[in-house]
Amino acid sequence: xxxxxxxxxxxxxxxxxxxxxxxxxxxxxxxxxxxxxxxxxxxxxxxxxxxxxxxxxxxxxxxxxxxxxxxxxxxxxxxxxxxxxxxxxxxxxxxxxxxxxxxxxxxxxxxxxxxxxxxxxxxxxxxxxxxxxxxxxxxxxxxxxxxxxxxxxxxxxxxxxxxxxxxxxxxxxxxxxxxxxxxxxxxxxxxxxxxxxxxxxxxxxxxxxxxxxxxxxxxxxxxxxxxxxxxxxxxxxxxxxxxxxxxxxxxxxxxxxxxxxxxxxxxxxxxxxxxxxxxxxxxxxxxxxxxxxxxxxxxxxxxxxxxxxxxxxxxxxxxxxxxxxxxxxxxxxxxxxxxxxxxxxxxxxxxxxxxxxxxxxxxxxxxxxxxxxxxxxxxxxxxxxxxxxxxxxxxxxxxxxxxxxxxxxxxxxxxxxxxxxxxxxxxxxxxxxxxxxxxxxxxxxxxxxxxxxxxxxxxxxxxxxxxxxxxxxxxxxxxxxxxxxxxxxxxx
Amino acid sequence: xxxxxxxxxxxxxxxxxxxxxxxxxxxxxxxxxxxxxxxxxxxxxxxxxxxxxxxxxxxxxxxxxxxxxxxxxxxxxxxxxxxxxxxxxxxxxxxxxxxxxxxxxxxxxxxxxxxxxxxxxxxxxxxxxxxxxxxxxxxxxxxxxxxxxxxxxxxxxxxxxxxxxxxxxxxxxxxxxxxxxxxxxxxxxxxxxxxxxxxxxxxxxxxxxxxxxxxxxxxxxxxxxxxxxxxxxxxxxxxxx
Ligand SMILES: Nc1ncnc2c1ncn2[C@@H]1O[C@H](COP(=O)(O)OP(=O)(O)OP(=O)(O)O)[C@@H](O)[C@H]1O
Ligand SMILES: [Mg+2]
Numbered sequence: 001x002x003x004x005x006x007x008x009x010x011x012x013x014x015x016x017x018x019x020x021x022x023x024x025x026x027x028x029x030x031x032x033x034x035x036x037x038x039x040x041x042x043x044x045x046x047x048x049x050x051x052x053x054x055x056x057x058x059x060x061x062x063x064x065x066x067x068x069x070x071x072x073x074x075x076x077x078x079x080x081x082x083x084x085x086x087x088x089x090x091x092x093x094x095x096x097x098x099x100x101x102x103x104x105x106x107x108x109x110x111x112x113x114x115x116x117x118x119x120x121x122x123x124x125x126x127x128x129x130x131x132x133x134x135x136x137x138x139x140x141x142x143x144x145x146x147x148x149x150x151x152x153x154x155x156x157x158x159x160x161x162x163x164x165x166x167x168x169x170x171x172x173x174x175x176x177x178x179x180x181x182x183x184x185x186x187x188x189x190x191x192x193x194x195x196x197x198x199x200x201x202x203x204x205x206x207x208x209x210x211x212x213x214x215x216x217x218x219x220x221x222x223x224x225x226x227x228x229x230x231x232x233x234x235x236x237x238x239x240x241x242x243x244x245x246x247x248x249x250x251x252x253x254x255x256x257x258x259x260x261x262x263x264x265x266x267x268x269x270x271x272x273x274x275x276x277x278x279x280x281x282x283x284x285x286x287x288x289x290x291x292x293x294x295x296x297x298x299x300x301x302x303x304x305x306x307x308x309x310x311x312x313x314x315x316x317x318x319x320x321x322x323x324x325x326x327x328x329x330x331x332x333x334x335x336x337x338x339x340x341x342x343x344x345x346x347x348x349x350x351x352x353x354x355x356x357x358x359x360x361x362x363x364x365x366x367x368x369x370x371x372x373x374x375x376x377x378x379x380x381x382x383x384x385x386x387x388x389x390x391x392x393x394x395x396x397x398x399x400x401x402x403x404x405x406x407x408x409x410x411x412x413x414x415x416x417x418x419x420x421x422x423x424x425x426x427x428x429x430x431x432x433x434x435x436x437x438x439x440x441x442x443x444x445x446x447x448x449x450x451x452x453x454x455x456x457x458x459x460x461x462x463x464x465x466x467x468x469x470x471x472x473x474x475x476x477x478x479x480x481x482x483x484x485x486x487x488x489x490x491x492x
Numbered sequence: 493x494x495x496x497x498x499x500x501x502x503x504x505x506x507x508x509x510x511x512x513x514x515x516x517x518x519x520x521x522x523x524x525x526x527x528x529x530x531x532x533x534x535x536x537x538x539x540x541x542x543x544x545x546x547x548x549x550x551x552x553x554x555x556x557x558x559x560x561x562x563x564x565x566x567x568x569x570x571x572x573x574x575x576x577x578x579x580x581x582x583x584x585x586x587x588x589x590x591x592x593x594x595x596x597x598x599x600x601x602x603x604x605x606x607x608x609x610x611x612x613x614x615x616x617x618x619x620x621x622x623x624x625x626x627x628x629x630x631x632x633x634x635x636x637x638x639x640x641x642x643x644x645x646x647x648x649x650x651x652x653x654x655x656x657x658x659x660x661x662x663x664x665x666x667x668x669x670x671x672x673x674x675x676x677x678x679x680x681x682x683x684x685x686x687x688x689x690x691x692x693x694x695x696x697x698x699x700x701x702x703x704x705x706x707x708x709x710x711x712x713x714x715x716x717x718x719x720x721x722x723x724x725x726x727x728x729x730x731x732x733x
Contacts, residue, residue: 395542396580396639400594400646401570403562410597414584491584491626 032236033080036104041083044073045103047091049180049455051204052263053109053228056290056452059266063289066266068259069107069228072126072250079246087362089442092159092178093348095120097441098231100352102359105243106231109198111161113225121234125227126247127256131165132202133217134195136187140213143194146170152193155183162196165219179451185460187212200260204267208458284466287453294449295470301367301435301445302474306428308371313378318408320383331379338376344437346373351441366438366445374431381423385416418489425482429475446470493518493650493681494539499548501534508534510705511548516650521682523692523713526702527728532685535702536654539683540572541565553649570599573643577655579635581627587614587638588623591645599646606645613641617671633664637671650681657688689733693717701725 036042046069048054054067065086077084089097094106098120109129112122135143143149151171156163158176166174175192177183180201186192188211197205199216206214230247232240250256319331338346347369354360360368389412397407417424439448446467453463494516501509508531516522524532537543539550541557550557552568560568582590591610595601601609614620617637627635636656643651653672657665669691676682676695686692692699692713699716701709701724709722717733720726 390580392576392578392580393582396574396576396582397594398566399540399542399569399572399574400598400642401566401568402594402598403566406597410593411582415582418584489584491628 031238032233033238033242036082036239037080039082041085042073042077042080042105043085043087043103045087045089045094045097045106046070046073046108047094048086048088049451050091050109050198050201051267051455052200052260054107055263055267056456057266057269063293067263068127068256069109071259071262072230072247072256073107075250075255076243076246079249080242087442088444089362090178090440091157093440093442095231096348096352097355098233100355101233102352102355102362105239109201109228110231111225111227112229112231113161113164114222116231119234121232121236121240123230123232123240123243124247125229126250127228129227130199130216131162131219131221132197132199132214134184134187134197134202134206134212134214135193136190137211137213139193140215144215146218149194153191155186155192155195157183161225162198165217165221165225166196168219179454181451181454181460184209184212184458185454188460205458208267287457287463290449290453291446291466291470293444294446294467295474297363297443297445298432298435299474301363301370301438301443302428302432304367305370305374305431305435308367309374309378309427309431312371312375313382316375316379317382317386320379321386335376335379338373339380343369343373343434344440347438347441362438362441362443366435366441366443370431370435370438373434374427377427377430378424381420381427382416384423385420386412388419389415418486421482421486421489425479428478428482432474432478433471493520493553494683495549495551496539497549497551499535499538499550500546501531501538501543502546508705509538509545512705512707514700514707516681516683519679519681520697521676521680521684521695522698522700523696524683524685524700524702525687525689525692525728526700526708530702531705532702533654536574536652536683536685539652540569540574542574566598570594570646571649573646573648573651575636575639575643575651575653575656577658579627579632579639579659581635581639581642583627586624586626587619587630590627590638590642594642595645609645610641613644614638616674617641618667631664632660633667636660636664636668640668640671640675644675650683651675653682653684653686655685655687657686687732689717701728703728 046054046065048056048065052067053069054065056063057066059066065088070086073086074084087097087103091108094108094110095116097103098106110116112125116122133143133149146169149169149172152169152173153175154166154169154172155175155177156166157180158178163174163176166172175186177186183192183195184205187195196217197214202214206212230243316331316335319327320335322328347366350369351360351362351365354365393411393415394407397411402410436445436447439445439451442448450463450467454460457463496512496514499509499512500507512535524535526532534543538545541550545558548558552572555568557565557568582593585593588607588610591613592603592606595606595609596603611620611623614623617640619634619637619641622630622634622638627638630638656672657668660668665688669688672684672691673695696713698710699713700707701716701722703724709716709720709725716725717729720729
């Protein structure tokens with residue numbers, strides 16, 4: 001009982017700690033640089049679906065995030081005398097991850113808009129950019145300016161600078177999606193007529209796809225909107241200064257051009273084999289490693305969530321069946337709360353909230369969130385199963401002198417398990433499918449890898465199809481396995 | 493062996509047992525009869541504290557059960573076998589496992605010994621060939637005999653029966669009563685709630701008639717069946733005989 005209370009108080013402290021942490025950040029002005037040098041590592045957040053700035057490529061047989069931004073990050077880490085660590089997170093989640101201290105800085109071709117400046121600080125602009133319009137090749141005669149796109153359907157990445165620019169197109173019907181690959185697919189399949197894209201990124205895509213055409217858009221740009229900069233938590237001026245020094249060195253030496261050239265080579269390399277000859281590899285053989293890695297992580301998350309979910313679920317179910325003071329309401333409150341809030345928010349909450357206190361890797365945070373979530377559902381299934389066992393079974397056990405625990409363990413629980421087996425199976429299948437939500441915090445599970453493949457292969461539909469087949473294979477084998485065990489439990 | 497002092501039991505406002513005083517002696521076979529709802533099952537279940545008495549005392553072999561700690565109560569319950577109307581066999585265990593689980597898990601008997609005893613008991617109730625059968629594949633009569641053997645596997649000092657034949661098809665009642673008679677002849681102390689008046693007449697040392705939460709009348713089978721004194725007993729017997 002006492003332990004429970006202490007746990008509850010710790011939780012309260014943690015929650016209030018969330019409110020405190022940003023203030024601490026402001027107070028530690030001057031020490032930010034020191035802190036990173038003490039830690040010996042600079043954690044950079046990025047969103048690796050944005051060639052040529054950041055994207056995946058195979059380097060020396062190993063898959064890594066590469067691109068101009070990454071080379072800049074390497075330069076900065078070198079100058080600071082620390083190791084570089086890259087965290088690949090969805091673009092939407094980058095600034096929350098920064099504020100929650102999951103990463104030290106964000107380098108993601110990000111434009112320092114006035115709106116963003118309200119929540120974070122920015123370095124000097126390290127890359128002057130231009131904003132493009134992307135259209136289907138067959139439309140290039142018709143659409144050649146903002147005015148020519150009047151009243152058309154325009155796609156933009158949500159939360160991006162381009163979302164704002166699209167409003168300069170008169171009467172445009174704007175479609176905002178998180179994922180650039182989805183937008184490109186929408187363009188190819190005539191769902192939209194044009195996209196607003198960051199210049200070099202648009203050129204990278206159009207260069208790989210003859211069906212697309214891109215040109216510099218005649219947008220009115222504010223000074224701030226014309227380039228990319230590095231984002232910092234507010235008040236970490238010492239770090240900003242140090243980084244700006246590196247950036248001005250890069251500008252003096254005109255290194256960005258060199259970086260872009262290297263990035264271009266990586267992009268071309270995707271289609272070349274080791275001898276430098278162009279080859280037509282099949283889609284699967286080029287990208288199967290992404291799917292394999294994604295599947296393994298999905299399996300790891302699902303298996304852990306099933307295991308911990310079962311342990312937690314059993315515990316909660318027993319708590320709900322207990323008569324002791326406070327125990328039942330506590331379990332009930334937990335279950336109701338978890339079932340009453342979306343998994344997406346739980347995943348983000350655990351990842352970002354934990355980032356304020358200690359550094360929890362995204363995968364661990366994801367496993368914890370999915371386990372805590374499935375625990376609540378499994379608890380209800382188990383409770384139902386226990387209640388479904390005839391009370392005569394407990395009476396018979398007790399009349400033989402078994403303790404309550406023994407009766408539960410040897411007599412009631414095994415029978416409950418048999419009754420709830422189909423419902424548990426459903427829950428396990430749900431876990432496999434829902435574990436994909438952890439992709440929002442940058443865990444490289446199957447959906448995440450699918451997104452990566454879509455962005456580097458410039459293919460919209462095929463990766464989706466492959467992923468669908470993999471999920472089906474997983475859930476179908478699980479169903480078969482569960483049926484097998486159900487058969488072996490059947491004594492009727 | 494079991495002494496009942498001022499036993500009262502209520503479910504909410506419903507007073508089901510009203511100040512019962514009774515004693516069961518070593519080796520005695522007592523049959524409890526009475527109309528439906530009179531409190532027979534509740535009385536029996538109070539004896540091993542499956543129902544918690546609202547008031548009063550149950551003393552078993554010199555120890556008051558009421559107010560005992562969970563652990564001590566479990567140990568004393570091991571000496572009081574119980575057989576239920578609905579058998580309540582463990583459906584996920586074979587006949588033999590039904591007999592061994594409690595001795596092994598709660599009494600700490602070693603597995604070989606428990607298995608040996610189980611085989612012997614199943615033989616004794618005429619089911620030597622059903623050791624590996626699951627309850628679902630046994631007839632009602634066979635299940636109830638396994639249930640009796642299961643209670644006996646704990647080597648109890650007393651056996652409580654709550655209408656052990658009421659859920660059975662008529663052609664199976666005989667085989668179960670036969671096992672119970674044999675048990676009575678072996679000197680087992682038994683408290684039996686039943687509607688089988690033939691069994692009561694033949695086997696009982698004493699018959700209790702319960703009505704409306706009280707023991708209204710008691711005596712030898714001879715006295716109760718041939719010469720009931722209480723009006724309610726007469727009324728009840730005229731209906732069932
Ligand atoms: N768990 C319970 N909760 C509430 N009331 C109960 C409970 N168990 C028994 N009763 C009530 O107590 C009274 C006596 O029930 P009991 O089962 O002891 O009668 P009985 O003599 O065994 O009847 P029968 O011959 O039908 O088995 C009945 O009115 C019944 O409704
Ligand atoms: Mg009854």
